[in-house]
Each structure stands twice: as C-alpha cells, then as structure tokens.
Amino acid sequence: MNIYDIAKLAGVSIATVSRVVNDSPKVSEKTKERVRQIMEENHYTPNVFARGLGLNTMRTVGIICPDVSDAYMAKAVAYLEKNLQGYGYDCILYCSGYDEEDKRQAVELILKKHIDALVLVGSDYAGQPGHDTDYVQEVSSQIPVFLINGYIDSDRIFCVLADDYQAVYDVTEELLLDGRKRIFFLSNSHSYSANQKRKGYEDALRAYQMPVLEELIFYSENSIHRTRDELLLRRNLTFDSVIATEDGLAIGAVKYARAIGLKIPEEVSIVGYNNSELSVSCEPELTSVDTRVEILCRKAIDSMMALLGGQKIEKKHMVRCYLVKRFSTDF
C-alpha cells in the first residue's frame, strides 16, 4: 500500500494526499478526514516520498543508538547532528538500550514522529545469530534507513561502515610479522562489526598457516577493571599480544600486564580499537584502530540528503580504517 493506492482509493491526487500528510490548510477538513480514514484503514504510514512532495517536510531525522554515553556512539551522534544541522535538519534522539525487544520498540516509536529518515548507530542493529532484523527491514519500507557501522542486505537500508574486517586482518598480520605467535582476541560483543573483526583475525591467522585457538578468543564485558580481573583469573593462559575490539578492553589488558609484571610491548603487544581519548590516557599509550567515525557520519548524511533530493545512492559505503601507532606495540 503506497501513496498512489491511497490517492486512488480516496479519489484524490497524490499531491492532495501529500498535503493531507503535511496538514496543509489548502485541503478541506472533510477531505482530510476522508483521506486520513483511508490511510488508517489500510495501516498506511506516510513515507518520505509523500512528505517530499509536500512543501512542509518536518526536516527531522531520527537517530537511534543503544547508549549515547558510550564514547563511540556519542561521537557518532555529535557528528551526525552537526552534519544534519548543516543541511537545516533537526534530529530526534532515542537511546534504545541493547535489549532486542527495546530496540524493536524504539524503532516503532520513532516511526510515529514525522521523520524524513532514520539513522541507526552501531552494529547492534545489524543482527547476529539468533536475532533477526525484520523490524529494521520493515521500517525501511516506510522511510530510508541508514546504518552506521552495520550491514543489512536490503534495498532501502543504506550502510556506511568501517572496514573492520580489513583493519583487524592487517593488524593481525603486523603482529605475526613482528614475530608474535599467540595473539589473544578480546571482544565484548557478537555484533556485526565485532564478528567482522573476529573474521579478520581468523583469516589472517589462516593465511599465515597459524592455528585458530579457541582458548585465545575471549569475550568480556567492556569494563577496564572487569577485563583485568577476568584475565587475572586466567593467568595460566599465555599470550604475547592482544587485539581488543574496544579501547576499554585493551586498557583492561594493559592493567593485567602491569599487575603480573609483563613488559609492554616487549613481552606483550596490545592493540585497542576506536582510537578514543582512553587510548592516550593509559600508560603506555595505546596503539589503536581509528574507525574514522567523523568521515562515516559525514558520508551517511551527505548520502541521505542526496537520496531525499531524489538521487540514486550507493547501498553500501565502506570506509578504510587507520592504525594509530603509539607505545603499546613495537611495530
């Protein structure tokens, strides 16, 4: 059911439907009521095209992220908002939490606002084994959906993401060339992006004929002290390097190494992820992967505006990461 069907059923032009959607004073209350009733009966939520046809779009974009107090998401929301502001758009922010049902509900709720497009921040919306993404697919049939750092293969879901697979593949390779033999993979999530990182790690090991050892793949909470303590409980497990999927996890490993007297980077090399302020707070300062979230967000909003302006855009845009080398590695 689209705007054309509604127009046909109501016996009016699509421009009139659009005006009703925008509550234009040019349409009589009687017509408005009839059109609205037909929209309701057919469970039709006006989509971006309908609003695009009217003069009065709300110029508002919805942003949903699990938790804006997370440093990565906070940065992403800040850059998204700044770019939207540049185009004269406002943003409505929802923090959905990480729970599957809450995420679903947040998407449902924000759809009721008159938003022109939706941005989902973080790869937690891209699904993982056991969780489906039909709620994201569904909303994408109503308005364009942009995924920051996640990927869903669908016609109206536009994905802008860091090439996490390649970034971790490259770092693993550097560690192997540096002579490291037992590379510990430390993660806190099974999100799309965390899974890409793990795949990069495993593929690089395989490319160098190194075994992928289950004991060297570890999932912990993204908390500095918790990670340190988890590692202290497993101190008979040896490794000569760490690739962490978050800077906080890497700093947990730094604290562990200091606690048991391992020299960084001589005895253990440690690589963080996101190049956050944390990476320059610790001692030694962390080598960390910069996912270039500023570029990601800019690209997402530029594409969105092109799309809303009627242009065709790429469905998937990949941004290459940087490795920022500091003192926790010796390459």
Place this chain on the structure above:
Amino acid sequence: MNIYDIAKLAGVSIATVSRVVNDSPKVSEKTKERVRQIMEENHYTPNVFARGLGLNTMRTVGIICPDVSDAYMAKAVAYLEKNLQGYGYDCILYCSGYDEEDKRQAVELILKKHIDALVLVGSDYAGQPGHDTDYVQEVSSQIPVFLINGYIDSDRIFCVLADDYQAVYDVTEELLLDGRKRIFFLSNSHSYSANQKRKGYEDALRAYQMPVLEELIFYSENSIHRTRDELLLRRNLTFDSVIATEDGLAIGAVKYARAIGLKIPEEVSIVGYNNSELSVSCEPELTSVDTRVEILCRKAIDSMMALLGGQKIEKKHMVRCYLVKRFSTDF
C-alpha cells in the same frame, strides 16, 4: 503578550487558542487563520500552558548541549533521554557548540519546534563575565527552562547543579591537611561551574591563611597532551599538588609528572573531576570528584514533570558531590 491577550484580541476563548496551537480539527480553518495571524503580528510563540490546555502536546523536550561527544555531556544526555523516555516524552537534541552566537541561535531554533520544555546541559549557558544570558531568560518566558549544572537567577529557569564550590573547597582542605603547600589549580573554562570551583579553591586557601597565588592558577585546553606540553613549558614553576576541573586536565598533569620524573602521589598529588572512565584508564588511577550526573538528570526530569503537571517546584536544587579516592593522592 500571553495566551490570554491573544484570546482577547481574537475574540475567542483561551481553549480555542490552545486548539489552534495544537491544530485541532475542531476549529474552523477561518478561525485558525485569524488566530494565527494575531499570534504572528504579536510575535507570540505558544508556551507550554497553551499546549498543556490542549490534549495534543507533542510530549517532546528539547535538549541543547555544546558538544555531545564530550564525556560529561554524553552521560547527561543519555540520562536525560532515559528519564524522559520513562515519562513517555521524546527529545530533540541540538548541539550548539561553544560560540555565544551559535548558542543563541540554537535556542531560537529549538523554540520553533513544539517542545514542552527545554534542558540546557552544562554551565556554559549560565553566562560568565562579558556574556549575558538574556537569550536564556527570553526563552524561559515561553517555556520552562532547566539548567543542568549552571545557575541563573530567574523565575522560570530551574537549575539542578552539583555543589562544585563545596567539592573543591573540601578537596583543597584535604590537600592542605595532608601538608601540601603549593596547590596548582588547573582549569579549561570560565563557565559558571568552573568559576564556582575556583571560588572553592580560593576560599579554602584563605580559610587556612594561605596565599592565593596567581601563578598557581592556570587555564589550559581540555586536551591531555596539550596540557602536558603547556606544563612542560613551565617546568620551573613548582607545585606539590594539582586540582583539575576535568579528568583530562588531571591526566595531562599525570603525564607531565611522569615526564619530569615526579613521583605521584609522594611528590605531587593529583585530583581530577567528573570521575569519568579516563580516571581509571591512567596510571596511577586518579582520585576524582564524582558530580553524580545520573542523580542530577533524574532530579531535573522529575521536577520538570511535576511542573508540567501543574505543581510548584524548587527553582534551585543542589546535589552534593562525592570524592572517589584512588592512587593519585595519599589521603
């Protein structure tokens, strides 16, 4: 000019004005146009009471902060959003930047949205010498304004703030009792809250008959490396302790102390502010003032809802800070 004046001029009831504001279908287009024209001619922007009278408030609150990628503001926005969500309210987020003119414009823009109340995050909106707060005062005549961690003395501006004065007074006192004689005050701002902190520092010194030395009061950018380098340029300046108004500044001081071989805390004690994740990232981990932003935000939204529900609320609510003691001090 308020809703009563508009009703009188238009020759309708205030309920009708309220319905026009809410674009109720119960009012004829002709009346709507007349009322809207009178509102425009009189530069009247509907206030919360007008919307409160209608059934159709947008249940939306505006949040403005200078920069949501700042860790403190990100936390505040996350807690505000969560509390608003609990009451069934949405939030529109604007990041205004720090520039006076941009802040003024952000407030003007967000007022055009149908928000029920406005939250300003951070004491940058509370004015400082040379900057006035008339734009905040002005918006407060239209809708209730809540200031997080700032204070403006005005009838319709509600302030929820950490007791920064007392927190720094207490820390200064602890350092003095610990035998420290040259306490370095390191700040990055002249905001309301930064000024309260400085006042606490100076008053505690005076209470202990210690001189307030201009050379020991220093303003730097809130960047770890920048702060370290600024201090390295001034290494002939001696001090035996540091009170920083941000954790990032304190970590800059930690890096400076390590660079010139000063032992922490024996030779220099360092206290940070905000108890952010940074404070547990560095080495040694930082003693830091926890401003209890979760409590602040919860109090702000509870008060807002009480106010929107017609109750009287306090104009100023002060939250006491905690001092979280770690290894950068020896008390």
